[in-house]
Amino acid sequence: MNQTLEPVLIGADLNSYNLARAFHEAYGVVSHVFGRYETSATLGSRIVKFHKVPSLNLDEEFVREMTRFAEEESGEGRILILLGCTDEYANLIARNRSELEGLFLIPYNDIALMNVLQSKERFYESCETYGIPYPKTQVVRKEQDLSPEQFSEKRTGFPYPIIVKPANSIEYWKHPFEGMNKVYVSSSPNRTAQILSEIFGSGYSDSILLQDMIPGNDSNMYVLTAYCGEDKKVKMMCLGHVLLEEHSPKGRGNHAAIVTEYKPELCERFRAYLEGIGYTGFANFDIKFDSRDGSFRAFEVNLRQGRSNYYVSATGANLARCLVEDRVLHQEIDGPMVVKEAIFWHSIPKGVIWKYTHNDACVTEAKELVRRNRDFGSVWYAKDLSWNPKRWYYILGAQIRYIQKYHTYCKDYR
Secondary structure, eight states, X not given: OOSEEEEEEESOSHHHHHHHHHXXXXXXXXXXXXXXXXXXXXXXXXXXXXEEOTTTTSHHHHHHHHHHHHHHHOOXXXXXXXXXXXXXXXXXXXXXXXXXXXXXXXXXXXHHXXXXXXXXXXXXXXXXXXXOOOOOEEEEOTTSOXXXXXXXXXXXXXXXXXXXXXXXXXXXXXXXXXXXXXXXXXXXXXHHHXXXXXXXXXXOXXXXXXXXXXXXXXXXXXXXXXXXOTTSOEEEEEEEEEEEEOOSTTTTTOEEEEEEEOXXXXXXXXXXXXXXXXXXXXXXXXXXXXXXXXXXXXEEEESSOOTTTHHHHTTTOOHHHHHIIXXXXXXXXXXXXXXXXXXXXXXXXXXXXXXXXXXXXXXXXXXHHHHTTOEEETTOOHHHHTTOHHHHHHHHHHHXXXXXXXXXXXXXXX
């Protein structure tokens, strides 16, 4: 390849490090990571160059900073690939595409489609069209009656406890308040009314979803990552069976341990969905198995690679190669390639996984993959750790904090 690749990753978290590692493994390049502040995921790393921009989430500042950077890095044969590592940043890139497209390769859908899919309410409407099961849901708006009697089991159509979550996560996180959670579990109509009052009272004005709580613990969750080419055809799909998620209030739902599985029928359903809506780029679905009827119900789609995306690259389906071969080299890629390779990926210590995973079969499988040297930890990258004591210090500190967090927030799991 004659071109010089320069990945530009927006958001300094584990997502960005996972993607930077994929680019480094595939092409030996260092990624530029932009963020409002740096986290332990990228601290002390040699495979990323961090750029701190305190107002990065503001459109004007983002466009100004990206334009300045692109002009400094411009040169014959240089290809700057711009990728968001949170929903907010993926949307930020898409809505400023017209001002940045001549400077960067931007592998995103148009903003109209992204605005539809980033709303869980509208995502579920599209699921109806393509036959994708999702949890029973009631939509609540700010202007309606929010008294407890409106949220009885008779009114909602499903029993307590229920799930309460904002339909628009990007808008939600712009209005912080004390006790803010990513997702809420409500045990009664009174508690539901209280949660709704707190969220709407913070300034959030989009809809909130009340949902049937699908039974089962973390090991009933699945994650599906897909790459759709510039021709809007699915090129790659990789399904992960989640063993354990994070359980801190703002991290709840983040995948912490995954074993890949091969379920071609499930992947085919989502392939038809993605190609039906004309999707391009990375997509990441959160799915839960419903033991009551044997269905796999979609919770949401992330319009980017997921935070745990190295679980895909570890199988050999390197995400950086998927993107570069399609968008830079314009190679003909037959698809979809559904990953069959079984690996065990984790972002937390294995001892925590063995202790808190409530699925003996999954733990047994993961331990067998460890025995066969098929386990992968995102941050345990030899080329980044060798003779790098600063990196070791940050990683070990982060791993200790994970142990403490599970001890604090998973007492009900022991």
